[in-house]
Amino acid sequence: DAGITQSPRHKVTETGTPVTLRCHQTENHRYMYWYRQDPGHGLRLIHYSYGVKDTDKGEVSDGYSVSRSKTEDFLLTLESATSSQTSVYFCAIDPHGSSYEQYFGPGTRLTVT
Amino acid sequence: GDSVTQMEGPVTLSEEAFLTINCTYTATGYPSLFWYVQYPGEGLQLLLKATKADDKGSNKGFEATYRKETTSFHLEKGSVQVSDSAVYFCALSDHSGGSNYKLTFGKGTLLTVNP
Numbered sequence: 001d002a003g004i005t006q007s008p009r010h011k012v013t014e015t016g017t018p019v020t021l022r023c024h025q026t027e028n029h030r031y032m033y034w035y036r037q038d039p040g041h042g043l044r045l046i047h048y049s050y051g052v053k054d055t056d057k058g059e060v061s062d063g064y065s066v067s068r069s070k071t072e073d074f075l076l077t078l079e080s081a082t083s084s085q086t087s088v089y090f091c092a093i094d095p096h097g098s099s100y101e102q103y104f105g106p107g108t109r110l111t112v113t
Numbered sequence: 114g115d116s117v118t119q120m121e122g123p124v125t126l127s128e129e130a131f132l133t134i135n136c137t138y139t140a141t142g143y144p145s146l147f148w149y150v151q152y153p154g155e156g157l158q159l160l161l162k163a164t165k166a167d168d169k170g171s172n173k174g175f176e177a178t179y180r181k182e183t184t185s186f187h188l189e190k191g192s193v194q195v196s197d198s199a200v201y202f203c204a205l206s207d208h209s210g211g212s213n214y215k216l217t218f219g220k221g222t223l224l225t226v227n228p
Contacts, residue, residue: 004156033215042202042220043157058215090156101147102216104156 003027004105006091012111019078021108023091031094032074033102034058034066036087043090049074050097081112115140119203119219126193126226134188134222136177136203144205146170146179146186147216151200160188160201193226200224 003026013019023032034046035058045058047066055066063085067075078085091105120135138144145164149157161170166181175190186203203219 040220043218045215048215092157101159101162102157104158106156 004091004093004103006089006105006108008108009106010109012113013081014113015082016080019081019110019112021076021089021091021110023074023076023105025072025074025093027093027095028071029093029095030071031097032068033092033094034064034074034076035090035092036060036085037090037107038087046076046089078110081110083112086110086112115144115205115207115217117203117205117217117219119201119222121220121222123223123225126224128195128226128228129192130226132188132190132193132197132224134201134203134224136186136188136219138184138186138203138205140184140205140207142207144207146177147204147206148175148177148186148188149202149204149218151202151221153199157202193224195226195228198224198226 005024007022030051033048035043037043044060046060046064047055047058049055049068052068052071065077089108092102094102116139118137147162148160150160151157161172163170163179166179169178177186177188179186200221200223202221204216206216
């Protein structure tokens with residue numbers, strides 16, 4: 001158990017509303033990631049963090065922002081949700097910072113109507 | 114850029130059948146290769162890995178060999194069980210150019226094993 005929790009686990013929201021997803025870890029690992037999973041696309045990296053206040057964009061970062069003010073929490077914000085952001089969002093940690101292994105949270109299913 | 118191509122599913126097998134899921138990759142450096150598995154309703158978990166050419170990763174009866182000459186990392190299991198039903202993802206981590214903390218995933222292959 002890598003001690004990763006995500007909240008909420010399910011959310012339905014309307015187009016144009018802001019949404020924040022939370023990833024929490026209990027092990028104080030430096031590297032954290034946000035992915036989205038969509039049929040036919042696999043997992044795609046949205047943003048990642050390599051320390052408090054240190055974040056960078058992944059391949060599908062448009063429309064998303066992140067913040068990491070504490071080691072244990074990595075927040076993903078959709079400033080103005082769109083239907084194309086309906087997806088399952090996974091948080092992951094990398095205990096070694098080498099991508100030899102990442103541990104994933106249980107996911108958040110977000111529906112934008 | 115880096116990319117991973119894996120066979121499209123879904124794959125449906127009977128229990129005790131032989132499984133192969135093909136995976137090929139493109140990378141600029143010397144990647145490490147992984148297979149992750151996702152059981153229904155759960156996040157991904159690492160199944161096996163190989164960090165250099167000719168390495169064989171193995172776990173829970175699954176195997177995959179890192180073939181640099183064919184840029185492949187095919188997943189195999191000699192006798193599948195119903196409990197192996199899941200989505201399988203091939204992935205790589207390219208350790209060149211400072212990008213050694215990111216994974217690139219294939220699109221996933223859904224495996225269903227019938228009793």
